[in-house]
Amino acid sequence: MNATIENKKTDIITDNGLFPSSQVMLDLKNLKKVYPTPKGDYVVLENLNLQIKKEEFVTIIGHSGCGKTTMLSMIAGLNEISGGNISVLGKHIKGPGPDRGVIFQSPSLMPWMTSLQNVLLGVNQVFPDATKWQRNDIAKYYLQKVGLEDAFNKKASELSQGMQQRVGIARAFAIKPKVLLLDEPFGMLDSLTRGELQDILIEIWNKEKITAVMITHDVDEAIFLADRVVMMTSGPRAKIGDILNIDFERPRTRKSVLEHDDYYKYRKHLIDFLEH
Numbered sequence: 271m272n273a274t275i276e277n278k279k280t281d282i283i284t285d286n287g288l289f290p291s292s293q294v295m296l297d298l299k300n301l302k303k304v305y306p307t308p309k310g311d312y313v314v315l316e317n318l319n320l321q322i323k324k325e326e327f328v329t330i331i332g333h334s335g336c337g338k339t340t341m342l343s344m345i346a347g348l349n350e351i352s353g354g355n356i357s358v359l360g361k362h363i364k365g366p367g368p369d370r371g372v373i374f375q376s377p378s379l380m381p382w383m384t385s386l387q388n389v390l391l392g393v394n395q396v397f398p399d400a401t402k403w404q405r406n407d408i409a410k411y412y413l414q415k416v417g418l419e420d421a422f423n424k425k426a427s428e429l430s431q432g433m434q435q436r437v438g439i440a441r442a443f444a445i446k447p448k449v450l451l452l453d454e455p456f457g458m459l460d461s462l463t464r465g466e467l468q469d470i471l472i473e474i475w476n477k478e479k480i481t482a483v484m485i486t487h488d489v490d491e492a493i494f495l496a497d498r499v500v501m502m503t504s505g506p507r508a509k510i511g512d513i514l515n516i517d518f519e520r521p522r523t524r525k526s527v528l529e530h531d532d533y534y535k536y537r538k539h540l541i542d543f544l545e546h
C-alpha cells in the first residue's frame with residue numbers, strides 16, 4: 271500500500287451531486303418513503319435526490335432514525351418506494367436483484383452451514399449455468415480474499431463475529447454485483463477488527479471497482495473509505511443535506527489520511543453538520 275498521500279491543501283468542496291448520465295450508476299429521484307403508523311402516516315424521506323457514480327465509494331452519515339437504513343433498503347429493493355424512483359444504470363428497480371449486493375450489520379449466516387456453503391448459496395443462485403467447480407472456485411476466491419482460506423469448512427456457528435462478517439463480505443462480492451450496499455457492516459465489531467475489515471473491504475473494492483454505498487455512524491470511517499460523504503438531514507422528511515468530496519489519493523492508509531492537512535477540515539465539516 272502507498273504510505274503517503276500528497277499533502278496538498280485543498281478547500282472543502284461540496285457539490286450538488288449531479289453528473290452526466292454516462293457516469294451515473296445509481297440515481298435516486300424525488301425519493302419518498304411513508305410508513306403507515308397507528309398515529310397516521312410517517313413521512314421518513316421526501317424529495318431525496320442523489321446520484322452515485324460508477325466505481326464510486328460513498329458513505330452516508332446522519333442522525334439515528336433519520337432514514338438511512340430506509341433509503342439503503344429501498345435501493346436494495348427490499349423496501350417499497352412510496353414516491354419517486356431509483357434506477358441502476360438508467361433502469362428503474364422493481365425489487366431485489368443480483369446487480370445489488372447487501373452487507374448488513376449482522377451477516378445472518380446459516381449457522382449449520384460452513385463458510386463455503388454460505389457463500390455458495392448466493393453464487394449458486396446467481397451463476398446457475400456455471401459448473402459446480404467454477405462456482406466453488408468463485409466462493410473460495412472471495413473467502414481467501416477476506417482471509418478465511420483456512421476456514422472453508424468451518425461451520426458459521428463456530429466463527430467469531432469478525433469472521434462471520436468476513437464471510438458476509440465474501441458472500442456479497444462473490445455474486446459480482448454492480449452495486450454493493452453496506453448497512454453499518456462493522457458497527458458491532460471491536461475497533462481492531464473493524465480496522466482490519468475496513469482494510470479488507472477497501473482492498474477488494476480497489477480491485478473490483480464496484481460502486482459502494484455504506485452507512486456508518488463513524489465519522490473517521492466515513493472519511494477513510496469514501497470518495498464522497500453524503501450527509502442526510504434529520505427526519506421526518508429527511509433528504510440529502512450536504513455532500514463532501516474527499517480528495518485523498520488512493521490507495522490510502524490510515525496513517526497517511528490522519529496526517530493529511532485536510533483531514534481535520536473534513537472531520538470538522540462533518541461534525542459541524544451533525545451538531546446543527
Ligand SMILES: Nc1ncnc2c1ncn2[C@@H]1O[C@H](COP(=O)(O)OP(=O)(O)OP(=O)(O)O)[C@@H](O)[C@H]1O
Pocket residue numbers: 305306307312314332333334335336337338339340341505
Ligand atoms: N416498518 C416501519 N414502520 C414504521 N416506522 C418505521 C419502520 N421502519 C423504520 N421506521 C421509522 O423510520 C425512521 C427511520 O428509520 P431508519 O431505520 O431508516 O433510520 P436510520 O437512520 O437507519 O437509523 P439508525 O441510524 O438508528 O440505524 C425511524 O423513525 C424508524 O422508527
